[in-house]
Amino acid sequence: MEVLALLDCLSAPACLLSQAVGGLKIGMLLFLVASGLTLIFGVLGIINFAHGILYMLGAYFAWQAMELTGHFGLSVLIGAIGVGIFGLAFERGLIKRVYESNLLIQILLCYAVILIVDDLVMIIWGDEFLSSIGVPEIFQVPPLFIFDAVIPPFHLAIIFTSLLIAILLWMLMTRSRFGSLVRAAAINPKMLEALGINTNFIRYSVFVLGSFLAGLGGALAASERSIVSQMGNSILIESFIVTVIGGMGSIGGAFLASLIIGMARSFGAVAMPLFTDGLMFLIMVLVLILRPRGIMGEKK
Amino acid sequence: MSLLKISNLNAFYDNSQVLFNLNINITEGKIIALLGRNGAGKSSTFKAITGMIQVKSGSIFLKEKNLTDMPTNKRALAGIGYVPEDRQVFPEHSVEENIDLGKKLNSDIKNSWGKDKIWETFPVLYNLKKRIAGRLSGGEQQMLSIARTLVGNPSILLLDEPSEGLAPKIIEDITKILLNLKKTGATILLAEQNMHFCMNIAQEAIIIDKGKNVWEGNINKLKKDKKTRDKYLAV
Ligand SMILES: Nc1ncnc2c1ncn2[C@@H]1O[C@H](COP(=O)(O)OP(=O)(O)OP(=O)(O)O)[C@@H](O)[C@H]1O
Ligand SMILES: [Mg+2]
Numbered sequence: 001m002e003v004l005a006l007l008d009c010l011s012a013p014a015c016l017l018s019q020a021v022g023g024l025k026i027g028m029l030l031f032l033v034a035s036g037l038t039l040i041f042g043v044l045g046i047i048n049f050a051h052g053i054l055y056m057l058g059a060y061f062a063w064q065a066m067e068l069t070g071h072f073g074l075s076v077l078i079g080a081i082g083v084g085i086f087g088l089a090f091e092r093g094l095i096k097r098v099y100e101s102n103l104l105i106q107i108l109l110c111y112a113v114i115l116i117v118d119d120l121v122m123i124i125w126g127d128e129f130l131s132s133i134g135v136p137e138i139f140q141v142p143p144l145f146i147f148d149a150v151i152p153p154f155h156l157a158i159i160f161t162s163l164l165i166a167i168l169l170w171m172l173m174t175r176s177r178f179g180s181l182v183r184a185a186a187i188n189p190k191m192l193e194a195l196g197i198n199t200n201f202i203r204y205s206v207f208v209l210g211s212f213l214a215g216l217g218g219a220l221a222a223s224e225r226s227i228v229s230q231m232g233n234s235i236l237i238e239s240f241i242v243t244v245i246g247g248m249g250s251i252g253g254a255f256l257a258s259l260i261i262g263m264a265r266s267f268g269a270v271a272m273p274l275f276t277d278g279l280m281f282l283i284m285v286l287v288l289i290l291r292p293r294g295i296m297g298e299k300k
Numbered sequence: 301m302s303l304l305k306i307s308n309l310n311a312f313y314d315n316s317q318v319l320f321n322l323n324i325n326i327t328e329g330k331i332i333a334l335l336g337r338n339g340a341g342k343s344s345t346f347k348a349i350t351g352m353i354q355v356k357s358g359s360i361f362l363k364e365k366n367l368t369d370m371p372t373n374k375r376a377l378a379g380i381g382y383v384p385e386d387r388q389v390f391p392e393h394s395v396e397e398n399i400d401l402g403k404k405l406n407s408d409i410k411n412s413w414g415k416d417k418i419w420e421t422f423p424v425l426y427n428l429k430k431r432i433a434g435r436l437s438g439g440e441q442q443m444l445s446i447a448r449t450l451v452g453n454p455s456i457l458l459l460d461e462p463s464e465g466l467a468p469k470i471i472e473d474i475t476k477i478l479l480n481l482k483k484t485g486a487t488i489l490l491a492e493q494n495m496h497f498c499m500n501i502a503q504e505a506i507i508i509d510k511g512k513n514v515w516e517g518n519i520n521k522l523k524k525d526k527k528t529r530d531k532y533l534a535v
Contacts, residue, residue: 177405180397184390191388194350196376196404196452 006271017149019266025155027262028162032217033235034242034254035169036210042249043186043206046095047103049110051239052232053117054211058083058218059227060125063133072136072223079219080212087211091204114232121229130227158220165216166255173251182206186249241280245287247297256295302363303328303487304349304456309358311348318344319511322358326456326489331482333498333505333519334491335533341511342491343385346458350382351375362455377404381454385461385491387445391434395425395444398433402448413450421477422447439470446477457481457488463497475501494533495522507532 009015062079139154173179246253311319
């Protein structure tokens with residue numbers, strides 16, 4: 001481990017700032033994906049092992065929309081909405097049949113869907129990497145130099161967009177009737193039914209919302225990374241780690257944990273470039289030892 | 301006129317039968333005690349009415365609406381108001397949020413219970429409206445559970461042992477609230493193990509035993525009928 005390199009970075013404003021912005025960007029994109037995963041688990045009691053393909057589809061849909069329209073913002077939106085619609089079909093067609101099934105059946109179903117969708121994607125878009133959809137024109141400008149740190153304005157835009165989504169999500173969950181219903185459905189759906197609420201509607205709304213967020217994460221990520229059918233795998237693992245660190249079902253926890261993982265990846269790349277994946281698991285293990293229910297998880 | 305009519309109902313928990321050819325007929329505007337020992341089937345009757353347990357034969361009508369095969373939420377929208385025996389408030393929601401969850405935004409039932417009227421009827425809850433429901437006392441939770449159901453303007457209220465486990469002072473408060481409801485012409489089916497709490501509230505009583513209805517009539521008549529009480533209600 002290169003402790004000196006890390007100390008150098010932490011004491012140099014340029015390095016500190018550019019790694020921090022990089023960590024924020026990774027963390028906020030991760031939050032978009034992980035918040036949906038944790039929300040779906042909290043309300044539906046389903047661990048969506050197929051969450052990674054939602055991210056991947058978001059990237060492909062956005063890429064295709066970009067080919068057709070050439071408009072970045074529109075393409076990202078189409079990517080996210082497209083995945084939301086896919087999520088609706090996935091939940092109504094398949095997931096709703098396994099709510100009461102045991103975990104093994106749920107995993108098998110999700111795994112089957114992953115394999116099928118991966119193949120379909122390769123049939124439609126080919127098995128070669130697609131190039132990124134690129135950064136919108138207004139952000140094709142020289143980077144900002146703040147304390148000598150090189151900061152691409154587009155990264156700031158991604159951070160602020162994701163932060164805005166996080167705030168909207170938080171307001172939806174805490175300030176709206178829909179959020180109140182979702183929180184109640186997570187705790188006692190039977191009683192909610194007896195009060196006249198259609199909890200089925202809440203379940204698939206949550207699944208669609210989670211899918212939309214994952215699709216948005218994939219579409220935004222596609223701006224700077226190449227697109228391939230396997231791209232959902234690592235984000236799925238990272239989202240699970242975030243869910244465990246933050247506490248299963250807690251959106252606030254997912255937010256904190258995403259930031260922690262984002263920073264660990266970014267500064268980890270300086271301190272121990274060969275161990276950044278290992279570092280995430282190390283943090284997870286530490287949290288599991290010190291606080292098994294996660295940072296903001298409920299006591300069971 | 302008949303508001304709720306249960307005919308020849310057979311209901312099950314998975315494969316074990318709990319209700320056997322149950323017949324209940326509730327007239328609009330009456331408060332009726334549903335009496336029976338521990339395990340007699342009072343809660344199961346409510347669960348059959350709300351659609352929480354499986355009905356294999358028989359029928360449940362609310363006025364002319366056939367509820368028998370409706371999902372639970374549609375029955376609530378049709379006018380069934382259920383207050384379960386363990387209250388089941390949402391522990392992490394505030395008092396006010398709990399009450400808001402009981403509102404029915406998509407039903408055509410007439411709206412006689414606004415939130416103002418709820419606060420007026422339950423001043424205790426008004427003073428606690430920001431508090432998390434999990435931190436209320438048992439009596440406060442009971443009131444909240446009743447208020448949450450009332451705000452949905454049910455045409456019949458199913459109250460499952462509202463006095464269970466509460467101090468005499470709180471039971472008095474709840475009695476007062478129910479007597480007020482009585483004045484407004486509410487229809488209530490009130491499940492209790494013994495007739496003590498129901499005496500001043502209900503006009504009539506139905507006794508069930510081992511999942512069947514075995515007696516019904518005026519509650520004063522039951523008071524004098526020691527033989528029936530000893531047979532079906534004594535502990
Ligand atoms: N979830 C369940 N699964 C199987 N049997 C059940 C279940 N709940 C209740 N029962 C059985 O159904 C019968 C009726 O129970 P129920 O709860 O309706 O009685 P009750 O009249 O409400 O009693 P109490 O006064 O104790 O609340 C009992 O024999 C009970 O053991
Ligand atoms: Mg009972």
